[in-house]
Amino acid sequence: MTQNIPVTAVVFDIGNVLIRWQPEELYDQWVGQARREDMFAAVDLHFMNELVDRGGDFRQVIYDTADKHPAYRDEIRWWHDRWLDLAGPAIDLSVATLRALKTRGVPVFALSNFGIGTFEVGEAAYDFLSEFDRRYISGHMGVTKPSARIYQMLEDDCGHAPGGLLFTDDRTENIDAAVQRGWQTHHFTSPRSWADTLIARDLIKESDL
Template sequence: MGIEAVVFDIGNVLIRWQPEIYYDALLGEDRRRAMFHAIDLHGMNERIDAGEDFREVVYGTADAHPDWAEPIRHWHDRWVELASPEIPGSVRALRALRAAGVQVFALSNIGEGTLALAEARYPFLAEFDRRYISGAMRAVKPSPEIYAMVEADCGLAPGALLFADDRADNIATAAARGWQTHLFEGPEGWAECLVSHGLLKKDDLA
């Protein structure tokens, strides 16, 4: 079956999402490790991805951990610095696909509040034909529910979707539903995948 739409994850595909790097610079690696050991900050973020209020969740976590309150609040107040920088090769691929007339979708675990901040910093996030955002959908990857919602909304057969994500569990669920998939490990491999499927030519990505 031919590919009719390419589906991008956002974090670690289009924008680097490794908060530890930010906190290493802020606190030093040892203190950052201590904070992440004491507090499940990624679990906190999963609540936001699932649809809870961005500021309420972060500030509530900070209030519950006064010894770490100030750096925890950075997760909200300086989020665009945590979610940085963009991955230029992936942005080129997104725009090249659109120029070639290929539909491009986003499927991302991200909250509505965090997406609003990201859009202001990264205009390319407004360039998708369709966006499937976990915080708005109240469903998260790798739950099969969110993939089924994508299929129902776009009306395309699973085999007509090519999905790139940096997490193997997210890829595995998509593949089990019949999606074509690519485990994202860098923009070079993603570009090669798109070329191999005949969606782009190497010159399109120069």
């Protein structure tokens, strides 16, 4: 991460940064590991979710997929019907960093692969999703990370030079795409490491958390 360029705005991914997103672990609890592995091998559920993240109708995409795979129909529908169980809980220390940055007047943006319908559900459950200065949500934008286009769209809209953006994301391909744009980055591996990075950059203080 480039240390000598001042950070003018901080950009958060949401899944696995602010909200835990580990659907395989939940399905292991619900149906057992063996059936979950069989289902995920038979059905590309992450591609199904990608269609939602690109702007597809939340319920229709999932229910249509379920209808195509009757052996797993009920379990696939849970991706819609039990979505808040899949998307959670909040990662409290990361939420604290978001709010600390806001308190200190640092602009905070969201850049997230998130569907239109799923974000509506998420926003109703997690109040901090409404606290960003700007939100760049893939379902509304019609494109997902790591496509260069979604980063360009943020740059064109946000009023900040790419070099002043500090972006955190849990997926290396999304980080790599931001690096290609000239953004500063932090590969999110734990909320503590992210908080320590922000403290080291003098963007927040430990006492803020």
